[in-house]
Amino acid sequence: MPELPEVETVRRDVSLRYAGHTLVDIAVTGRRTVRRHPPTELARLTGQRLVGVGRHGKYLLFEWEDGRVLVVHLRMSGQLLAAAAGDPRALHTHGVLVFDGVGELRFVDPRTFGELFLATPGSGTGPDAGLPALAELGHLGPDALVVDAAHLQAALARRRAPLKVVLVDQRALAGLGNIYADEVCFEAGLRPDRAAGSLTPEEVGRLAGSVRTVLEAAIAGRGSSLRDLQYRDLYGKPGRYQLDHKVYGRPGLACPGCGQPVQRVRMGARSAFVCARCQR
Numbered sequence: 307m308p309e310l311p312e313v314e315t316v317r318r319d320v321s322l323r324y325a326g327h328t329l330v331d332i333a334v335t336g337r338r339t340v341r342r343h344p345p346t347e348l349a350r351l352t353g354q355r356l357v358g359v360g361r362h363g364k365y366l367l368f369e370w371e372d373g374r375v376l377v378v379h380l381r382m383s384g385q386l387l388a389a390a391a392g393d394p395r396a397l398h399t400h401g402v403l404v405f406d407g408v409g410e411l412r413f414v415d416p417r418t419f420g421e422l423f424l425a426t427p428g429s430g431t432g433p434d435a436g437l438p439a440l441a442e443l444g445h446l447g448p449d450a451l452v453v454d455a456a457h458l459q460a461a462l463a464r465r466r467a468p469l470k471v472v473l474v475d476q477r478a479l480a481g482l483g484n485i486y487a488d489e490v491c492f493e494a495g496l497r498p499d500r501a502a503g504s505l506t507p508e509e510v511g512r513l514a515g516s517v518r519t520v521l522e523a524a525i526a527g528r529g530s531s532l533r534d535l536q537y538r539d540l541y542g543k544p545g546r547y548q549l550d551h552k553v554y555g556r557p558g559l560a561c562p563g564c565g566q567p568v569q570r571v572r573m574g575a576r577s578a579f580v581c582a583r584c585q586r
């Protein structure tokens with residue numbers, strides 16, 4: 307499932323290729339792809355110029371010149387792929403946006419959990435500077451790439467849930483999932499199964515730094531593609547950051563910090579990868 311670094315990689319690529327161009331056609335054929343309003347409402351975007359592409363957590367925000375915002379949520383297996391008009395369509399192509407001069411942007415989603423919807427600007431709480439407030443995203447916590455220690459402290463305080471459970475809770479912090487929560491905890495030297503509220507202010511400060519360090523490195527590596535290859539960038543290429551994972555998906559392999567085998571620990575319905583020596 308794409309997490310913040312994968313979605314940010316797609317955002318940057320989409321923005322570079324399509325921003326400034328006008329939508330000349332949009333067609334959605336997937337029955338589940340647009341489910342919050344009639345799919346025909348998307349036709350209103352035809353003739354609009356794409357002003358920019360924002361992101362909050364794992365949601366992409368396509369901003370148009372009339373102020374409308376098209377939200378794209380990739381969820382489990384959604385992909386946005388650049389294509390020329392004549393290119394054969396991949397199986398599970400559920401939506402096609404045609405732009406003047408730069409060809410098509412296709413939404414491919416084998417598992418159909420992903421979705422597109424027109425958001426309602428001007429209501430709900432604003433996510434980050436420069437992005438419109440959207441009622442549909444009002445439940446999200448701050449974006450993990452810009453979070454600070456004060457916010458993390460507030461999100462973790464008095465929570466008895468394991469640290470990892472809070473880190474992947476999009477209402478507390480938007481953008482982290484299974485992979486990066488484990489990598490962040492390792493970077494910070496903190497066990498993901500510790501009670502979230504047990505962290506000292508010093509540990510929370512370290513955690514905030516680790517969130518940013520890990521996410522920035524993962525974005526530089528163009529995200530992580532696991533064996534299922536469900537994450538691909540705009541040009542169909544896998545990311546590289548999986549090669550730099552320290553603990554995620556590495557049970558029994560040597561911890562890069564101390565050489566001890568990485569363990570898999572269970573926490574209710576979730577599990578996490580951890581080095582028992584490096585993480586406390």
Ligand SMILES: [Zn+2]
Nearest residue numbers: 561564581584
């Ligand atoms: Zn270790």
